[in-house]
Amino acid sequence: MFVFVLTSLFSVVWALPVRPVSNDQLEIMDNEIDYQLLIYGAATIAIGTVIYLVVKKTSPSSPKAIKQSVILPGDERIHISPLTNINEDGTPDLIEYTYEDARTMYQAMIRGNEQSKNGPCLGWRPAPEEPFQWLTYQEVLDRAYAIGSAMVVKGFSPGQNTYIGIYANNRPEWVIAEHSCIKFNMITVPLYDTLGDDACVHIINQANIPLIFLDTVDKLNKLLKRSDEMSTLKVFVLMVGEVSEEIKGACSSKGIEVLTFEEMLKLGQENKKEEQLPNPDDVFSVCYTSGTTGLPKGVILTHSNLIADIAGVYEYTKDCFSVDPSYSHISYLPLAHMFERAMHGLAYIHGGRVGIFQGNPKLLTDDIQALKPASFPSVPRVLNRIYDKVMGQVNSASWLKKKMFYMALNSKRKALERGEICFDTIWDKLVFKKIQLMLGGQLRMMIAAAAPLSPEKMLFFRSAMGCWVFEGYGQTECTAACTFTYPGDVSFGHVGSVIPCCMIKLVDVPEMEYFASDDKGEVCVKGPILSKGYLKNEEKTKDTFDENGWLHTGDIGEWLPTGQLKIVDRKKHIFKLSQGEYVAPEKIENVYIKSLYVAQAFVFGYSLKSNLVGIVIPDEEELMKYAKSKSLDMTFQELCKHKTIYDKLFEDMVKVAKECNLKGFEQVKKIHVSSELFSVENNLLTPTFKARRKQIENTYKTEIDAMYEQVEP
Known part of the structure; x- marks a missing residue:
């Protein structure tokens, strides 16, 4: 009975008129209640009853229990998609095109x-x-x-x-x-x-x-x-x-x-x-x-x-939603890259429409609301911003609204666990509608590329947007994607499985103790999506593409038991410390950014030194909260120079490192705290948001040398 009354009250509070969200305010909560809605009190009580009793689903899909990749016979343990046919001679029949009349x-x-x-x-x-x-x-x-x-x-x-x-x-x-x-x-x-x-x-x-x-x-x-x-x-x-x-x-x-x-x-x-x-x-x-x-x-x-x-x-998306002349795509990621x-x-x-944004990132949500696209490919930086804004407003809302939001999120999560992608449940109408309108209200597909989304953020977008959220992995050398979320898979923590136009194998990287026999190693790709090589650069072509036609990506992957690929490390950015230990800095950085207070981290070491140092950019929102709790009335830039903040950051990084079992030589012994994020604009990130390691090193060379003077004088 309590739940009945509570959900009825929630319905009254949340059954507010929905409207597109402004670009400057990714708002989902209104501070005022439209009291005209009280005349619908009886109706909302009925709605509350329905909330309690049932959550309607409209886009069901059974969870995929099948193994999402097939291993070909032989010692190389080559993986292909379960959707790939096998020729009479035992070779995979990799997809080269969808339509005979569209091959260019x-x-x-x-x-x-x-x-x-x-x-x-x-x-x-x-x-x-x-x-x-x-x-x-x-x-x-x-x-x-x-x-x-x-x-x-x-x-x-x-x-x-x-x-x-x-x-x-x-x-x-x-x-x-x-x-x-x-x-x-x-x-x-x-x-x-x-x-x-x-x-x-x-x-x-x-x-x-x-x-x-x-x-x-x-x-x-x-x-x-x-x-x-x-x-x-x-x-x-x-x-x-x-x-x-x-x-x-x-x-x-x-x-x-x-x-x-x-x-x-x-x-x-x-x-x-x-x-x-x-x-x-x-x-x-x-x-x-x-x-x-x-x-x-x-x-x-x-x-x-x-x-x-x-x-x-x-081939992976066609059973989830249709692409036809009614399909529309918002184009804002750079056309200079193959993904877009x-x-x-x-x-x-497929005869669809492409709407190009006005070129101003601040007007992107306006463009999206005007176009109402079916697809929204994005990168974690954009998605993280949306998530942070929404959750910031949720957590500052009243107890009642906050409670209802998390009830709705939990209900949608349970639907996801059943393999159901829902977009017109009562929760969508009462709780998530405004978030969906922020991106046009008609999304049926989102793609997260360039870097992984955390599980909680993936859960949020799949629940709040009520659409398919795919992840993929690839490189320009294999055109764009070589893995993609398998149809109906709603699990997290991987980049999907091999798509039907290529095959993937892992090869040993003994110096990093990764072995293909353990389903770990460097990711190698082969198939009709592979580049012919690098223009007028035979040396680099031979370094990247081997004599058997395999692309060596430089990424370290791991096959999960259900056949998805997980990227766990990077081969190219490894170096030795003076004692002979190999260090993979990106792996360590991925550990440190799990700290609540760390937005970005850069780990560095010299081969003649025995310790690592780091450049850390704090999470501004969390740092300001902590500063307020310590009565530190300063700007973000001032806080980044304050000893109390340094100590808190370093303390939390040590804690996270221990929780994630970093070895002693993998842990930084000193950090420099900076207030300026690594970005494409300051040339410290590539356009695909990978760290430009040499540029970061050069930018912070003075700080790095100063840290080593203290750590290893």
Whole structure:
């Protein structure tokens, strides 16, 4: 009876009008009760009874008890997907494509045009308050044809010997420029700011790029200053805005012509040239990896690579939700990376729509609410921000609202344990609706990439969003994904299982005591998603791809009993201490960030030293709470320099290290506390949010040397 009354009261409090959430406030709690709702008291009591008695489910799926990978006969213990057929000779029949009529990215767009009946293809918002405007599939194809024709008019030959640069943030012209290259079988080479100026010069020279599409005058000027070092560069195409006479003159003095995108469109429309369409094995793009050290490497990827990867992922997702002309995707992750381009391809091949955000991260939620996408691929940094904001508001709410939130979360968790993904239960209507509206209210798929989400956050998103939340793992060298969450699997702590377009094996790393016989070792991948190697870099190609065609990822994996892959370590970032012990810093960092007070950690050691030191960036929210409890009235920056904070941080890190069984030589003996997060913007993280270890070391060299003066004078 108590539960009946309690849930009825909860229903009254929570049955509030729902509205989209502003970008500045990811709010889920209102501080005022709309007293007009009291007239519905009787109805809400009935709703409370239903809450107590039943939770409706609408997207049931049985838990997958089957083993999620199959081991091929032989000593190598090669794993393939259970969805992969075996040929008569015992070899796996790896998926290379989904549709016979879509084996190149050009054919994918043509198929999308047919599937959608020339429906909306590419959308954008001209201004914050305006709705999305759309180009149809045929309009995109026509504009791509015109731009491609204009490039030929300017003297750039169709075919695989021409490399075209795209140096821009996501925008419709980016997609049109890429498809103009596809129509004339040219090769796209994306550039991006976080590569740095030296890397951009290296890429332009290595790929002999003669023409670059740019979205801002600032980027044009940045390249123009170094143009004397890039002899192949002949044409700039500014995607948006006008070109001043001053810029034209500056470019002309360097022997470079500058045109607007509209001028190129007009030129191509008036001088149509014969298309040269690609074959599946032709190179689609050279995608330069940001790298953690040294100059970036150009990964050569074919049309068949991308088509196979899309097919492998789609094979895992197609039974969970449909991708058709009603499907929409929000494009905000960089198109310079293959993950986002694969998501575009998944939409185009099925006639779906791609809406591109306005380019301002602060307006992203507004764009999402305007588009109401079916898919939202993301990275932990974005998802963590959403989670922290929501949970911060939950924990500051009244006891009643907080209690109801956790009751709802627990109910959805039990549904997940039964293998049910639910999006229209009563809990969704009364508790989670506002969170769902924050991301448009129509999500059916989220993808967490680049790094793992913690189990509690994965539980939150699967419950609150009521949609499939997939995780995956891969590298540019294998196009994008090589593992993905198996259909119906709602477990945590892994990156899914091998997808049907590749196979994976683990190989011994004896110096780190990882052995394939124990189902642990370096992750190696093979299949139609594998790159042809690195552009004009045979040495690095041989280092990464062995003579039998296996990609050596440098990541350490472990097969779980049910067949999923878990990434547990990194091979490349190991070093010896003076006593001869091998240290894997990323493994240690992953332990330290389990501390409540640690947001980021960087572990460092010299081979001539016997101890480790660390750079620690505290979790600002938790640190401020602790400071308040100690009556420390200071800014976050001031707290990071305070001895009380240092002692608390170090004490908690020692505790976590012991709980996780770090060996003595794996524990840092001294830390430096910094208030500035490692980020893409300060060049301490790659665009895929991996630590740039050499840059971090250089940035904090003074602090590192000072710590060693104290630890090992």
